[in-house]
Amino acid sequence: xxxxxxxxxxxxxxxxxxxxxxxxxxxxxxxxxxxxxxxxxxxxxxxxxxxxxxxxxxxxxxxxxxxxxxxxxxxxxxxxxxxxxxxxxxxxxxxxxxxxxxxxxxxxxxxxxxxxxxxxxxxxxxxxxxxxxxxxxxxxxxxxxxxxxxxxxxxxxxxxxxxxxxxxxxxxxxxxxx
Amino acid sequence: xxxxxxxxxxxxxxxxxxxxxxxxxxxxxxxxxxxxxxxxxxxxxxxxxxxxxxxxxxxxxxxxxxxxxxxxxxxxxxxxxxxxxxxxxxxxxxxxxxxxxxxxxxxxxxxxxxxxxxxxxxxxxxxxxxxxxxxxxxxxxxxxx
Numbered sequence: 001x002x003x004x005x006x007x008x009x010x011x012x013x014x015x016x017x018x019x020x021x022x023x024x025x026x027x028x029x030x031x032x033x034x035x036x037x038x039x040x041x042x043x044x045x046x047x048x049x050x051x052x053x054x055x056x057x058x059x060x061x062x063x064x065x066x067x068x069x070x071x072x073x074x075x076x077x078x079x080x081x082x083x084x085x086x087x088x089x090x091x092x093x094x095x096x097x098x099x100x101x102x103x104x105x106x107x108x109x110x111x112x113x114x115x116x117x118x119x120x121x122x123x124x125x126x127x128x129x130x131x132x133x134x135x136x137x138x139x140x141x142x143x144x145x146x147x148x149x150x151x152x153x154x155x156x157x158x159x160x161x162x163x164x165x166x167x168x169x170x171x172x173x174x175x176x177x178x
Numbered sequence: 179x180x181x182x183x184x185x186x187x188x189x190x191x192x193x194x195x196x197x198x199x200x201x202x203x204x205x206x207x208x209x210x211x212x213x214x215x216x217x218x219x220x221x222x223x224x225x226x227x228x229x230x231x232x233x234x235x236x237x238x239x240x241x242x243x244x245x246x247x248x249x250x251x252x253x254x255x256x257x258x259x260x261x262x263x264x265x266x267x268x269x270x271x272x273x274x275x276x277x278x279x280x281x282x283x284x285x286x287x288x289x290x291x292x293x294x295x296x297x298x299x300x301x302x303x304x305x306x307x308x309x310x311x312x313x314x315x316x317x318x319x320x321x322x323x
Contacts (some may be wrong), residue, residue, distance in 0.1 A: 088305035090188075090298070096313045109311065112319040159230035 048073045048100065050126040050139040060117050063137065065094070065108040065124045072102040075128030081111050083120035098126070187189060203230050204247055213310075217245075223250065227270075230254075234261060245272060248291075256283060267294065270313075278305060289316065297321075 017078045048069035055062040074097065079093040095111035113120060127144040204225025211233045212219060220239040223230060230252040232241050240262040245252060252274040254263050260282040265274050268287040270291040278285060289296060292313035298306060299321045309318045 033210075036184075060319075083322075085305060085322045088300055088307070088322045090307035090309065090319050090322060092307075092309040092320065093309045094318070096292070096316075098314060108314065110317045111249070112317070114323055116323050142311055178256040 010131040046070055047127055047131050048075070048126055048132070049133045050077075050124050050135045052122055052124050052135045054137060056115070060118070061113045061115060061117070061139075063112060063113070063122050064110045065135075066105050067098055067126050067133075068105045069100045070103055072100065073128050074099045075126060076101075077108045077127070078125045079109050079122070081113070081122045083113050083117045083121060085114070092094070112149060125157070152160050188232075191216075204250075207231075210241075212236075215239070223247070226250065232263075236259070240264075244268075248272065251254065251275075254285075256280075259283075273297075275299075278302070281305070284308075289313070292316065294296070294318075299323075 040171060048067050051066050051068065053064040055064075062079060065077065067073075067077065076097050077095060079092075079094040083090055084093075092111050094111070096108075098106055098108055100106040108124070108126075109121070119138075119140065122136070124135040126133045180199075181281045184254070197231045204223075204224055204227050206225070207229040208221060208223065209231040210219055210221075212235070214236045214240050217234060217236070217239040219232060219234070219239075221230060221241075221243045223245045224247055226243055228245045228247065228250045230243055230245065231244045231286075232243070232253070233255045234241060235257045237259040238261070239256065239258070241254060241289075242264045243252060243254075243280050244266040246268045248271050249268040250267060250269065251274045252265055252267065252272075253289075254265065254276045256276075256278045258280045261278060261280070262284045262321075263276060263278075264286040265276070266279060266288045267274055268290045271293045272289060272291060274287055274289070275297045276285045276287060276298060277299045279301045281304050283302070283305045285298050285300065285305075285307045287296050287298065287308070292315050294311060294313065294316045296311065296318040297311050298307045298309065298319070301323050305322060307320055309320065311318060
């Protein structure tokens with residue numbers, strides 16, 4: 001009886017840890033290894049900026065916080081995700097330091113939620129010496145989302161189709177000199 | 179010549195002993211099962227590659243556990259109503275998995291380090307999870323159904 005009960009607990013746990021370990025392993029890979037095109041390099045902001053990447057495959061929603069910088073930068077990040085579902089609620093906080101190389105993207109952390117949730121809000125703040133960038137993603141949307149345009153899209157990426165992501169760029173960001 | 183042979187043999191034996199028995203604390207395994215109501219359990223493990231497995235069945239049971247080190251694993255299963263678990267892991271490459279079935283459960287889990295992973299499954303109603311990860315390259319998976 002005990003063995004059966006333990007098995008009923010551990011089997012779904014093991015099933016959930018498998019994608020967990022895969023996602024964990026994926027973190028070791030470069031998020032965006034496509035390099036930077038000339039046009040994208042010119043339109044990208046000088047200061048670091050953040051993005052919340054959202055992958056909804058119908059079974060789970062994976063949120064990944066990333067930071068991009070044209071110049072090498074370091075600082076700290078704070079990713080907060082709150083979600084509610086029929087089963088309950090959860091709050092996830094991921095924070096720490098980051099280092100991003102010049103013209104590249106760094107993954108900060110990943111959160112996976114089950115697709116049965118009724119609402120979630122994700123807020124990412126990236127801070128460095130003299131500035132900060134904020135990104136917000138939520139579902140369902142409370143207001144019309146501002147989709148990524150070319151200027152806000154990370155190099156090597158197209159617009160995020162399903163993205164409720166709303167990057168709030170620092171107004172001090174200047175366009176790159178041509 | 180004999181001295182040379184002796185030195186080679188000694189060096190070989192020493193190398194093998196280092197490879198087979200690395201000197202580090204850890205590698206402990208702890209497994210606990212509790213049935214009934216209002217049980218409480220607490221544990222601490224230090225070192226690397228420690229294992230913790232807890233199963234509690236009933237209602238209003240609780241467990242508070244900490245692991246400090248690296249490559250530690252913690253698995254907590256709770257079945258019933260109103261259970262509580264709080265886990266803390268400090269170090270790198272630690273993993274904790276929590277499964278709670280029933281209603282009114284609470285899971286609190288904290289990791290401080292990098293390359294850590296948290297998995298929480300809560301099946302039922304009125305469950306709550308609070309996950310905190312400090313560091314870089316961390317992953318958390320929450321399933322509430």
